[in-house]
Amino acid sequence: MFSEIAPRYDLLNRLLSFGQDQAWRRRAVELALEKGPRRVLDLATGTGDLALALKRARPEAEVVGADFAPAMLALARRKAERLGLEVAFLEADALALPFPDGSFQAITVAFGFRNFADYEKALWEMHRVLSPGGRAVILEFPPPPGGAFGLLYRAYFKGLLPLLGGLVSGSFRAYRYLPASVERFPAPLALEEMMRRAGFQARHERLTLGVAAIHVGDKPGQ
Numbered sequence: 001m002f003s004e005i006a007p008r009y010d011l012l013n014r015l016l017s018f019g020q021d022q023a024w025r026r027r028a029v030e031l032a033l034e035k036g037p038r039r040v041l042d043l044a045t046g047t048g049d050l051a052l053a054l055k056r057a058r059p060e061a062e063v064v065g066a067d068f069a070p071a072m073l074a075l076a077r078r079k080a081e082r083l084g085l086e087v088a089f090l091e092a093d094a095l096a097l098p099f100p101d102g103s104f105q106a107i108t109v110a111f112g113f114r115n116f117a118d119y120e121k122a123l124w125e126m127h128r129v130l131s132p133g134g135r136a137v138i139l140e141f142p143p144p145p146g147g148a149f150g151l152l153y154r155a156y157f158k159g160l161l162p163l164l165g166g167l168v169s170g171s172f173r174a175y176r177y178l179p180a181s182v183e184r185f186p187a188p189l190a191l192e193e194m195m196r197r198a199g200f201q202a203r204h205e206r207l208t209l210g211v212a213a214i215h216v217g218d219k220p221g222q
Contacts, residue, residue, distance in 0.1 A: 021111075024139055024212050028110060029053050031216055032137040037061055037105030041129065043094050043122075044112020048076030048087065050139075054108065055085045064104075066092035067112075095121045102131040110139040114185045123198035123217075132221020136200065137214060138191070141182045145210035188213045 200217030
C-alpha cells in the first residue's frame with residue numbers, strides 16, 4: 001500500500017495538512033537534536049523528509065533512514081542525491097532492527113509509528129539501540145480531539161481527506177486506512193505510559209490544537 005502511494009506521498013502530505021506537516025517536522029528535528037547526537041536513526045523514514053531535515057540541521061551527524069517500503073526508499077535516495085545530502089537509507093523492520101545495542105544517540109519516527117504491528121515491541125527496540133542518555137522522538141497523529149474543533153476536524157479527516165487522497169494518489173484504500181489507523185492509535189497519555197514501561201522518561205506536547213502530538217522519550221544514563 002505504501003509503495004502504491006509513494007509517487008504522490010510528499011504532495012499529499014503538504015496538501016492534506018495545509019502545509020502544517022513541515023512545521024511539525026521542524027519541531028521534531030529541534031527536539032531530536034537538542035542533545036547534539038552524533039548518530040541519528042529515522043524509522044519509517046518514507047521518502048526521507050525527516051531524515052534529510054535532520055541532516056540539514058546537523059551536517060556533522062551520521063543520519064540513517066530506515067523503512068520497509070522499497071519504493072519509498074528509492075524516492076528518499078533520489079531526494080538526498082538531488083539535495084547533496086549524505087544520508088544512508090536502508091530497508092529494515094522496526095520490530096527487529098539490524099543494529100547493535102546503543103548504536104544511536106537519537107531516534108525519530110514521523111507519522112509511521114502507528115503503522116507498526118506491535119507498539120510495545122517497537123519501543124523496546126528503539127530503547128535497545130539508543131545509547132544511555134539518548135532520545136527518541138515520535139511525531140504522530142493522536143485520535144481526533146474533542147469539542148467543536150474536534151467535530152470539524154473529524155468530518156474533514158473521515159470525509160474529505162480520504163476522497164482527496166484517493167483522487168490524487170490513485171489509492172482510495174490507503175487514504176481510508178489513514179483515518180482508521182488514527183482512530184485506533186493510543187491517546188497521548190496512553191502512549192506516554194507505554195514509553196515509560198519500555199524504560200523511557202517520557203513526555204509529550206500537542207501541536208495545532210491537538211491535531212498532531214510529539215512524544216519525547218529520554219533513555220536514562222549519561
